[in-house]
Amino acid sequence: MLVNSQEKYAELDKVIAANKGQGGAVMRTLQAAQDIFGHVPMDVQIKIAEGLDSTLAEVYGVATFYSQFALEPAGEYRIGVCLGTACYVKGSKDVLEKVCQVLDTQVGKTSKDGLFTIKDTRCLGACGLAPVMMINDDVYGRLVPDDIPGILDKYRH
Amino acid sequence: MDLFRSTILVCGGTGCTSSGSPKLYERFAQLLAEKGLDKEVKLVKTGCFGLCAAGPVVIVYPEGAFYSGIKVEDVDEIVEEHLVKGRIVTKLLYKGSTHEGTTEIKPLDEIGFYEKQKRVALRNCGVIDPENIDEYIAFDGYKALAKVLTEMTREEVVDCISKSGLRGRGGAGFPTGTKWKFAMGSTGKKYVCCNADEGDPGAFMDRSVLEGDPHAVLEAMAIAGYAIGSDQGYIYVRAEYPIAVKRLEIAISQAREYGLLGKNIFGTDFSFDIDIRLGAGAFVCGEETALMHSIEGGRGEPRVRPPFPAVKGLFGKPTILNNVETYANICQIILKGADWFASMGTERSKGTKVFALGGKIVNSGLVEVPMGTTLREIIYDIGGGCPNGKKFKAVQTGGPSGGCLPASMLDTPIDYDNLIAAGSMMGSGGMIVMDEDNCMVDIARFFLDFTVSESCGKCTPCRIGTRRMLEILNRICEGNGEDGDIERLENLAANISKSALCALGQTAPNPVLSTLKHFRHEYEAHIYEKRCPAGVCHKLLNFEIDPAKCKGCTLCARNCPVGAISGKVREAHVIDAKKCIKCGACMEKCKFGAISKK
Structure with missing residues (x-):
């Protein structure tokens, strides 16, 4: 990931230029922008709207329609507790509650130390391991609530 | 080509990857290289074997030894014993993979889990390396495409698919051949789309096909392109499936390199190419018109049909959209004939169907069975029933x-x-098994909660109606259900089914209607007796201390946030039901198992 914000905006310009006039440009540009910035703040949306000769209403409409786009920066670790049916019937709600309790925050919010953002996710397709939780790209399966404090401790510096 | 004396298949499906199969693969590679066996023993990372519950799974051929639940440490033993000394490590074999009482290996299709299965859509999953087009070609890959391009007319292709009786595997079950026929009749630019936006929670067969056999989907899309007269395909795949996306990208570039996608395929004047479009997390995009809006880059909102996509679809052009599993059947139908496919299944549902078994079941994983197999055969004979001796309650x-x-x-x-x-x-x-510990009202509430947050908001019945239903279900689960709530739910359900714009809204009441039909007594217990028979709905539970087990350690009383527990040291404590907020903190803290919820 690019660190320097000037480089990030230069990269965004390139993406906008590459997608301009193509079918499906708004969504693909937003996806690329999210990869570059980690989220899609308002100034990035404005830049995309102007660059693609679209409107901010259109870009904002797409960005808020899909759950994948984050308008605010997330914590360093994104926790996703699966609430698909297979996980739900095997108690993932209790796992999610435990995560919220341990981090003292709510679903959709970031912990006070800015380290973890909690989300309840749609089915991750790892139903054989239910209940499942992801922290960034690491998958934890067959969880019980008591596993949570130990797992989270591994990510604290 | 090198000759190998043994082949190790390591499952690289999502389930096994999550339970650590990449580390096994690395360790195998390292050990084979160290021992100089890498020219004799072939190591392959395959797609999903289906038996995710026993993962990570490794199979060693030619013996067909089915190792399950393998840890990194076990790899050393398998290499040393099995591959160096030729002795199968029987203690690591999957239980049931040998003939009873012996160490003699059973063929894979005689193992209980696979015995009743018939793999058509999943035939290559767990068999070939999905990242190597040569392996796909060795298993008759791209032969069906060659056959249609050189021996069949467009009409013959569509006829063959129609005659096979194949119906859409994404849910609605529309006859695939009919869909293709509609699109064939239109003129001008057309598109072939693949719906890989597998959103149903608890369903992961499309993911497994894409991860285990991506070329089968590409080949089938090219066949569809030839049949309807299109030169461009799009695969719309969930961004939540990174392994599937990566393997599709590899497959597309390999197919282009071999001239199996692109201009003048097999030297004919047929040209066809495929691009991937990523979803961004919206369940409604599984609906065909919404999916096309999403490919066009906008909000994935459905629209009224007609016009159907076969007339006016993507970018306003005639389009066919089929599901991944539907495509996975196409090449086999072309190669083996419509009659072969139609010989499997029931009168109006032909062929096989893949089910994702999950929830309270021993063998969770993917199974493919002929249509007409009973639920009992799938859940008990293949799935092994509910674990821990619990009683089966329902299958969703x-x-x-x-x-x-x-x-x-x-x-x-x-x-x-x-x-x-x-x-x-x-x-x-998706097939989710539930046992006596699951509350059916809570399950209905769970699905409505899902629909409410995934409703796109375009039409009123779905946006507002489902929310009203959820509010009623919430209050029932919280102990505030009122007389008349069941009737209100039924009334809302009937109206939403009739008036919602797309299938998402029209079918949203189904989980409520079916639980009301089969488990009405549970709703009544919640509403009239303020009781949750399965012991799930917290607000309806009563926590009690068993005086015989309580040691009077005071731990529960000290942890109760509202001071509802009283009692003297070393004497049995009591919970005041009126003060209790049913948080469960006491039960969690009790070291003697004296507290129970009823």
Whole structure:
């Protein structure tokens, strides 16, 4: 990931230029922008709207329609507790509650130390391991609530 | 080509990857290189074997030794014993993979889990390396495409698919051949789309096909392109499936390199190419018109049909859209003939169907069976029933659009029409088993919660109606249900089904209707007796201390946030039900198991 914000905006310009006039440009540009910035703040949306000769209403409409786009920066670790049916019937709600309790925050919010953002996710397709939780790209399966404090401790510096 | 004396297949599906199979692969590679066996023993990372519950899974051929639940440490032993000394490590074999009482290996298709299965859509999953086009070609890959391009007319292709009786595997079950025929009749630019936006919670067969056999989908899309007269395909795949996306990208570039996608395929004047479009997390995009809006880059909102996509679809052009599993059947139908496919299944549902078995079941994983197999065969003979001796209560099919079927319906032969008659639906093939510990009102509430947050908001019945239903279900689960709530739910359900714009809204009430039909007594217990029979709905539970087990350690009383527990040291404590907020903190803290909820 690019660190320097000037480089990030230069990269965004390139993406906008590459997608301009193509079918499906708004969504693909937003996806690329999210990869570059980690989220899609308002100034990035404005830049995309102007660059693609679209409107901010259109870009904002797409960005808020899909759950994948984050308008605010997330914590360093994104926790996703699966609430698909297979996980739900095997108690993932209790796992999610435990995560919220341990981090003292709510679903959709970031912990006070800015380290973890909690989300309840749609089915991750790892139903054989239910209940499942992801922290960034690491998958934890067959969880019980008591596993949570130990797992989270591994990510604290 | 190198000759190998043994082949190690390591499952690289999502389930096994999550349980650590990449580390096994690395360790195998390292050990084979160290021992100089890498020219004798071939190591392959395959797609999903289906038996995710026993993962990570490794199979060693030619013996066909089926190792399950393998840890990194076990790899050393398998290499040393099996591959160096030629002795199968029997203690690591999957239970049931040997003939009873012996160490003699059974063929894979005689193992209980696989015995009743018939793999058509999944035939290559767990067999070939999905990242190597040569392995796909060795298993008759791209032969069907060659056949249609050089021996068949467009009409013959469509006829063949129509005659096979193949119906859409994504849920609705529309005859695939009919869909293709509509699009064939239109003129001008056309598109072939693949719906890989597998959103139903608890369904992961499309993911497994894409991860295990991506070329089968590409080849089938090219065949569809030839049949309807299109030169461009799009695969719309969920961004939540990174392994599937990566393997599709590899497959597309390999197919282009071999001239199997691109201009003048097989030297004919047929040209066809495929691009990937990523979803961004919206369940409604599984609906065909919404999916096309999303490919066009906008909000994935559905629209009124007609016009159907076969007339006016992507970018306003005639388009066919089929599901991944539907495509996975196409090449086999072309190669083996419509009659072969139609010989499997029931009168109106032909072929096989993949189900994702999950929830309270021993062998969770992917199974493919002929249509007409009963629920009982899938859940007990293949799935092994509910674990821990618990009693089966219901099976949920069809995801958020489907319903829950009780034990009395276990002998229903599964096909599109029977499931609808039973108050559920085929859907994409998720099959979640529930036992006596699951509350059916809570499950209905869970699905409505899903629909409410995934409703796109375009039409009123779905946006507001489902929310009203959820509010009623919430209050029932919280102990505030009122007389008349069941009737209000039924009334809302009927109106939403009739008036919602797309299938998401029209089928959203199904989980409520089917649980009301088969488990009405549970709703009544919640509303009239303020009781949750399964012990799930917290607000309806009463926590009690068993005086015989309580040691009077005071730990519970000290942890109760509202001071509802009283008692003297070393004497049995009591919970004041009026003060208790049912948080469960006491039960969690009790070291003697003296506190129970009822």
